[in-house]
Amino acid sequence: MGDFFTLSVLVATAASAIRLATPYLLASLGETIGQRSGVLNLGVDGVMLLSAFFSYWTVLGTGNLWLAVLVGLVVGLAMGVLYGVITVRLSATQGISGIGIFIFGLGLSDLLFRQLVGTPKPVRRLPNVDVPILSDIPHLGEALFQRNLLTYLAFLLVPATALLLSRTTFGLNIRSVGENPQAADSLGVSVERTRFVAILIGNAMAGLAGAALVLQLGIFQPNLTQGLGFIAVALVYFGAWRPVGVMGGALLYGLVNATVLQWKALGIIPVSGSDLANMAPAVLTILALIVLARRVHAPAALTKPFTRH
Amino acid sequence: MGPETNILEMRGITKAFPGVIANEGIDLDVRYGEVHTLLGENGAGKSTLVKILFGLYQADEGSILLRGEPIAVGSPSEAIASKIGMIHQHFMLVPTLTVAENVALGTASTRRPFTDLDVVSRRVSEISEEHGLAVDPSVEVRRLAVGERQRVEIIKALYRDAELLVLDEPTAVLTPGEVDDLFVILRRMADAGRGLIFISHKLREVMSLSDRITILRNGKVVGTTTPDETSREELAQMMVGRAVRLTPEKPDMDVGPARLEVESLTIHGDRETVAVNDISFEVRSGEILGIAGVSGNGQRELAEAIAGLRVGEPGGSIRLDGVEVTDKDTRSRRDRGLGFIPEERMRDGAIAEFTVSENMVLVDHASRQFTSRGMLAFDAIRRHSRKLVDDFAVKTPGIETPTSSLSGGNIQKVILARELSASPTVLLACQPTRGVDIGAAEYIHTRLIEQRNLGTATILISEDLDEVMGLADRIAVMYEGEIVAVLPAEGATREGIGLLMAGVVEPTAQTVG
Amino acid sequence: MLKAVLGALVPLLAAVVAFAFGAIMLLALGASPLEGLNAMLDGAFGSGSRLAATAVKATPLILVGAGITIAFRTSVINIGGESQIIAGALLSTVVALTLPDLPAFILVPLVLLAGAAGGAVLGAIPGALKAYASVNEILSTIMLNLVMVQFMNFLLRGPLIDPFELEAGTRIPQTQRLSDNAALPTLIDGTRLHIGVPVAIIAAVAAYLILWRTPTGFRLRAVGHSPEAARAAGISVKRNVTLAMALSGSLAGIAGSILVFGSEGQRMVTDGSAAGFTGSAGFNGIVAALFGGLHPLWTIPSAMLFGALLTGATQLQRVLQVPAALAVALNGIVVIFVISSTPVRGWLQRSLADSGLFSRSSNRVEAD
Amino acid sequence: GGDDAPASGSGEGGALRVAIVAPSASDDLAFSQSMVDSVNALERAVELSVTDGTFIVEDAAAAIRGYAEDGNDVVIAHGTQFGGSLVEIAPDFPDVTFVWGTASDTQGLDNVFAYAPAAGEGGYVNGSIAASLTESGVIGVVGPIEAGDAVAYINGFEAGALAGGASEVNITYTGSFGDVALAAEAAEAHLANKVDVLTGTAQMVVGAVGVAADAGVPWFGTQANQTSLAPDLVVASQVYHWEVVLEEMLALRDSGVIGGQAFEINLANGGLVIEFNDAFELPAGVRDAADAMIEGITNGTVNTGS
Numbered sequence A: 001m002g003d004f005f006t007l008s009v010l011v012a013t014a015a016s017a018i019r020l021a022t023p024y025l026l027a028s029l030g031e032t033i034g035q036r037s038g039v040l041n042l043g044v045d046g047v048m049l050l051s052a053f054f055s056y057w058t059v060l061g062t063g064n065l066w067l068a069v070l071v072g073l074v075v076g077l078a079m080g081v082l083y084g085v086i087t088v089r090l091s092a093t094q095g096i097s098g099i100g101i102f103i104f105g106l107g108l109s110d111l112l113f114r115q116l117v118g119t120p121k122p123v124r125r126l127p128n129v130d131v132p133i134l135s136d137i138p139h140l141g142e143a144l145f146q147r148n149l150l151t152y153l154a155f156l157l158v159p160a161t162a163l164l165l166s167r168t169t170f171g172l173n174i175r176s177v178g179e180n181p182q183a184a185d186s187l188g189v190s191v192e193r194t195r196f197v198a199i200l201i202g203n204a205m206a207g208l209a210g211a212a213l214v215l216q217l218g219i220f221q222p223n224l225t226q227g228l229g230f231i232a233v234a235l236v237y238f239g240a241w242r243p244v245g246v247m248g249g250a251l252l253y254g255l256v257n258a259t260v261l262q263w264k265a266l267g268i269i270p271v272s273g274s275d276l277a278n279m280a281p282a283v284l285t286i287l288a289l290i291v292l293a294r295r296v297h298a299p300a301a302l303t304k305p306f307t308r309h
Numbered sequence B: 001m002g003p004e005t006n007i008l009e010m011r012g013i014t015k016a017f018p019g020v021i022a023n024e025g026i027d028l029d030v031r032y033g034e035v036h037t038l039l040g041e042n043g044a045g046k047s048t049l050v051k052i053l054f055g056l057y058q059a060d061e062g063s064i065l066l067r068g069e070p071i072a073v074g075s076p077s078e079a080i081a082s083k084i085g086m087i088h089q090h091f092m093l094v095p096t097l098t099v100a101e102n103v104a105l106g107t108a109s110t111r112r113p114f115t116d117l118d119v120v121s122r123r124v125s126e127i128s129e130e131h132g133l134a135v136d137p138s139v140e141v142r143r144l145a146v147g148e149r150q151r152v153e154i155i156k157a158l159y160r161d162a163e164l165l166v167l168d169e170p171t172a173v174l175t176p177g178e179v180d181d182l183f184v185i186l187r188r189m190a191d192a193g194r195g196l197i198f199i200s201h202k203l204r205e206v207m208s209l210s211d212r213i214t215i216l217r218n219g220k221v222v223g224t225t226t227p228d229e230t231s232r233e234e235l236a237q238m239m240v241g242r243a244v245r246l247t248p249e250k251p252d253m254d255v256g257p258a259r260l261e262v263e264s265l266t267i268h269g270d271r272e273t274v275a276v277n278d279i280s281f282e283v284r285s286g287e288i289l290g291i292a293g294v295s296g297n298g299q300r301e302l303a304e305a306i307a308g309l310r311v312g313e314p315g316g317s318i319r320l321d322g323v324e325v326t327d328k329d330t331r332s333r334r335d336r337g338l339g340f341i342p343e344e345r346m347r348d349g350a351i352a353e354f355t356v357s358e359n360m361v362l363v364d365h366a367s368r369q370f371t372s373r374g375m376l377a378f379d380a381i382r383r384h385s386r387k388l389v390d391d392f393a394v395k396t397p398g399i400e401t402p403t404s405s406l407s408g409g410n411i412q413k414v415i416l417a418r419e420l421s422a423s424p425t426v427l428l429a430c431q432p433t434r435g436v437d438i439g440a441a442e443y444i445h446t447r448l449i450e451q452r453n454l455g456t457a458t459i460l461i462s463e464d465l466d467e468v469m470g471l472a473d474r475i476a477v478m479y480e481g482e483i484v485a486v487l488p489a490e491g492a493t494r495e496g497i498g499l500l501m502a503g504v505v506e507p508t509a510q511t512v513g
Numbered sequence C: 001m002l003k004a005v006l007g008a009l010v011p012l013l014a015a016v017v018a019f020a021f022g023a024i025m026l027l028a029l030g031a032s033p034l035e036g037l038n039a040m041l042d043g044a045f046g047s048g049s050r051l052a053a054t055a056v057k058a059t060p061l062i063l064v065g066a067g068i069t070i071a072f073r074t075s076v077i078n079i080g081g082e083s084q085i086i087a088g089a090l091l092s093t094v095v096a097l098t099l100p101d102l103p104a105f106i107l108v109p110l111v112l113l114a115g116a117a118g119g120a121v122l123g124a125i126p127g128a129l130k131a132y133a134s135v136n137e138i139l140s141t142i143m144l145n146l147v148m149v150q151f152m153n154f155l156l157r158g159p160l161i162d163p164f165e166l167e168a169g170t171r172i173p174q175t176q177r178l179s180d181n182a183a184l185p186t187l188i189d190g191t192r193l194h195i196g197v198p199v200a201i202i203a204a205v206a207a208y209l210i211l212w213r214t215p216t217g218f219r220l221r222a223v224g225h226s227p228e229a230a231r232a233a234g235i236s237v238k239r240n241v242t243l244a245m246a247l248s249g250s251l252a253g254i255a256g257s258i259l260v261f262g263s264e265g266q267r268m269v270t271d272g273s274a275a276g277f278t279g280s281a282g283f284n285g286i287v288a289a290l291f292g293g294l295h296p297l298w299t300i301p302s303a304m305l306f307g308a309l310l311t312g313a314t315q316l317q318r319v320l321q322v323p324a325a326l327a328v329a330l331n332g333i334v335v336i337f338v339i340s341s342t343p344v345r346g347w348l349q350r351s352l353a354d355s356g357l358f359s360r361s362s363n364r365v366e367a368d
Numbered sequence D: 001g002g003d004d005a006p007a008s009g010s011g012e013g014g015a016l017r018v019a020i021v022a023p024s025a026s027d028d029l030a031f032s033q034s035m036v037d038s039v040n041a042l043e044r045a046v047e048l049s050v051t052d053g054t055f056i057v058e059d060a061a062a063a064i065r066g067y068a069e070d071g072n073d074v075v076i077a078h079g080t081q082f083g084g085s086l087v088e089i090a091p092d093f094p095d096v097t098f099v100w101g102t103a104s105d106t107q108g109l110d111n112v113f114a115y116a117p118a119a120g121e122g123g124y125v126n127g128s129i130a131a132s133l134t135e136s137g138v139i140g141v142v143g144p145i146e147a148g149d150a151v152a153y154i155n156g157f158e159a160g161a162l163a164g165g166a167s168e169v170n171i172t173y174t175g176s177f178g179d180v181a182l183a184a185e186a187a188e189a190h191l192a193n194k195v196d197v198l199t200g201t202a203q204m205v206v207g208a209v210g211v212a213a214d215a216g217v218p219w220f221g222t223q224a225n226q227t228s229l230a231p232d233l234v235v236a237s238q239v240y241h242w243e244v245v246l247e248e249m250l251a252l253r254d255s256g257v258i259g260g261q262a263f264e265i266n267l268a269n270g271g272l273v274i275e276f277n278d279a280f281e282l283p284a285g286v287r288d289a290a291d292a293m294i295e296g297i298t299n300g301t302v303n304t305g306s
């Protein structure tokens, strides 16, 4: 255990936690926006898989990381259009539509990978970029301020999302259609348009999350996400629909995972206990919620399609 | 009457829903500066008419002239743009947003993409001051009392410069004091030249506020009159289509033993205040104890405690028929003979998606009468429901109709039928006729008295003073969580009780334990 | 009646449109769509034994789906099917390992009951967490899925591993071959059709009866529609929320034991993921249930459709040598198209009179 | 991949019809690919069909049965977990040869051949080379779940590394065959703990190889040649050449014996081959020492402990 509390290991653990948290955070923030408008998207994982594949394929073909990020974003947007049409225009049940999107993304990304790539080939990974001055802070700088740009973006999006929701006119519309769409409608706020745009933003961020995942790894594999998108949805509940809470959840999840891996590497967790240790992130997430016992209520209109009468 | 005097003219409005014609060739004029009341039973078509005006529904036939110009209102935003404001029967507020945010919703902001809430707040304060609508713009709406929410709705309309204001049953949820305040505001708005459409079932209010009254029955206009030309009795007759007894007939009864005993009951409220403070009383077989009071003085908490919805919280003791039930849940209290008519009928009283028949057995579904060999006995349930629908004159297409498609008064009758058919020894009736039309209210009152005559100990919690005074044998007045007085109904005056409710008069008369 | 048929036709039409997309994808892969369709139909229905395989594939979906209807009708969203399947499978495996010599007519019902018990526990936990600690069930069930996978890995690598695997040093994480007395009896020789199929159908019918014919189901639906009104009527919301999840989980748990004892391998084995054991039945069951309008009986044909997709896909891959992922993508498209068509179906069904077995609920398609 | 050959119709020119049913993707640079590559490396003409990505035993069983029904001569069930299904299927097709692995016996079925790798042997060689490359003395291993030939390889590697003078071998089982991100972070965790040589097994290691490559840390592969994942840093890969035992099985089949025997690939029979990456410059003598060790294991003078 003593080995763990050396600075270099702690710094590595923190860095690892932040890396792991990045895709969760991006996807969860997007899902937060969607859910605040009353739309549950269980298809995040599928969107992430598709955008991850296309990002990967872009780097493979062009070597251009930023183009790949853009492609991930655009794929997310495209999936957002699909999801918006299904759930907002056609008022289809959200839960099942999301699962349909998930299965579709899972299958299509796998298929495309097999057809267009086949054998996994490594590509460039997102380089770490030092934040001037801050990165020179001993240890802390190394852990927090020598990360990749998508990580910085993810964390900057926390206050940005909070601001969007609490201060902007659009955020006000989002919150109102998520709580009481009838009221919003009676004041001339278009429930349909507001939700559609919220879905687009949410999916675009899921697309970014997919890009972040694959570009941090530098390689793609079928089902790369391994259910990450579902955890991202769960973290929205954990964070009580607030960006900062969601960030807390993503960091907690990343930190527990990173710590478990460090402890395995150090032999603190014996090989025989490895599976039990793998339960830690999920168990701790549940325990945290029990202890915090926050009786927060979901947006009142979450999952409810809106019709005027 | 030329266009210059009428702000609104609705001509030949017809609107049909599947199976019902809600409006049939309705004409309605509203003048500048007048309060024009729409009166009618539940389901007469009042809300439908004003929803058409506000663009929520489209009329099948007919035309609308606003300020003399024909207009087509396709959506609420078009109505708002035409300076029509509407206060809906069910508030259109987002509870998690602040007052200012609710007001700002849907309006253009000067600081796009951000919403300039400071500007909104300032304007809200101005409106508050101008019209006497005290409310704090920075508070979340869910923290507001019902009356305050109403004020927010009015502010919303005024913020949008509404010149024609529609209020659909604004007083249904208000206390008498709040109603008086509201009427002052409405009158002032009318005097400033606005046109107001006011909808209510309460004849006393209608007589005091209206300039003109239009009565609807079964989707048609029965007539238009003024308070000077008519009386409450005549209005009731026009609405219902037959003579109506406004004050129930109540024979004298000998009271029996105490059925419900409440002793030193203390409840902490939701906001860390003491909601009910050391209350003691008893209700005897064959009597109705009316509890009067302005809402928010602990009646709701008291009712919940008696019903068993706050097990574990209250200090003190509650006994049903002599048996201690303080720690027992709702079900065991009901098993001991408690009947409960909750205040919020659509939320707590009935399940909207369930059929009438399912709601009829919501409490008793598992009794031997309605089950056989572990399964629900549908034949028995149907027979029972049909009988109750007949006995209680519930207006419904059938017992398998979803309850949500019944009118408020009829839903209340379903609940009443369910609770009374179990022959309760103690009946807790909360706001039993709120939002219910005169015909239904008359019926409900009759049934409550019948039950009393059968020996049920009834506790009636109501903010409708007429109702309490008409039904109760004894009246307890609640003020700030305490019972400040218990008076015999005979000889009690509106004014006297009103003062007690306002906490003005020191408790004088008998304070019974 | 005609309208009822129409109502059922709309999703079928949507499925056809979805298959048109599949055809385009096949063309893109250089395969013939006609051969593809032929292979899928042949794989799913081509012979008695293939039809049986389809029914077997549909079995866990029927069970999970029927369970889902109970939970969703109580307004609890059970995304924990995967964990409940695993729990049922593990507990029934333990029973079969402990009592291998019991005669089949005792052991078979016993392992199914053990499966139900295991699943019930894993359902009751998130149910109780929601009821008594206000922990959102979407969160807790997703997390419990993750927990149970690891727990399965732990047991199959450790306490439950086939002793032979340790001896041989191969250490494949699997149990020993379980007692033949626990194997689900085959109904038609030469096919895979075992009693798990009728068990699932009976369970779906039971779910229907519970929900609409018993006082328990009455209370569950009351709580689902309006917890406040249920509470005021003396129905315990907390207890019924827990109960709904436990019932839902127990059906998934039975699916778990059927996956073990109805399999040719007759043992549990893990590849470290949940899907490797469950075949994602915990998710696909939700789809089947929602597809069936959250009605337990409609869930049966709906699950059969997905079972056919899955078995047909295996044949598709084998015959045309296209990646299995195509079938997964197709599956997703079918779901998307059919669900997009439910507003249409809902509209059709709403115009149906309240008659017949299915009418009571099928006009309410909203799931969550 | 090479698995797209058409499967319908009878074999051209009397080519042997072979089908593979494999649990992961046939081009996973790991377990499944090793078998596809091996069949393609057979000397005789083969018409190959592949169903991959079927970890779910029931799906695999359906595919195995389907291939037998379709008239394939040889059906390779490439996964231990498929054994239970073979017990049911094989007796129904007495003329078809089923090839099953990894497994060390045929469950008494006389139309089933079994195969297994002595993965520990190559692990031992890799481990001993790794020991000569480490400066910190600490070597990291990223494994999936502690099972199957992953365990054999990792245990062999650990033994070889320790025997070769490494002071510590840290082993992380991530708990998943598929989670690339966890494998990558597991590698990062090792790097933070002084590890300067890495190895790993199963298809999710592609994530870990990327981390090793970025950190400039040498990597050892197994199951398939992983040089393409990090052309500068993969030192050597233990590659499975199942064709060695497949040829033997087919010869037996030609002579009328269609099953009933178990085979092992190892360094001695050439089924296991340590393929060095020439782009990685080994210190002087290391390559020779490695060759000597392979020689020793082959002739039995070196005991790998596995």
Ligand SMILES: Nc1ncnc2c1ncn2[C@@H]1O[C@H](COP(=O)(O)OP(=O)(O)OP(=O)(O)O)[C@@H](O)[C@H]1O
Pocket (backbone or CB within 6 Å): A309, B017, B018, B020, B021, B022, B040, B041, B042, B043, B044, B045, B046, B047, B048, B049, B089, B405, B406, B407, B408, B409, B437
């Ligand atoms: N959206 C709708 N769909 C179908 N029927 C409707 C709809 N809205 C109203 N109705 C029916 O139209 C009739 C008139 O209803 P409306 O709401 O206008 O009555 P009301 O006079 O406002 O009654 P209350 O006093 O109870 O509010 C009723 O029979 C009602 O059931």
Ligand SMILES: Nc1ncnc2c1ncn2[C@@H]1O[C@H](COP(=O)(O)OP(=O)(O)OP(=O)(O)O)[C@@H](O)[C@H]1O
Pocket (backbone or CB within 6 Å): B331, B362, B363, B364, B365, B366, B367, C215, C216, C219, C233, C234, C235, C236, C237, C239, C240
């Ligand atoms: N609301 C009710 N009214 C009358 N009897 C009931 C009610 N609920 C349950 N019962 C009966 O009480 C006994 C216990 O039932 P059971 O254990 O199934 O329900 P429960 O979980 O105790 O009830 P609840 O869901 O109301 O808490 C049974 O005989 C049942 O029929």
Ligand SMILES: [Mg+2]
Pocket (backbone or CB within 6 Å): B046, B047, B048, B089, B168
């Ligand atoms: Mg109305």
Ligand SMILES: [Mg+2]
Pocket (backbone or CB within 6 Å): B042, B089, B169, B408, B435, B436
């Ligand atoms: Mg009303």
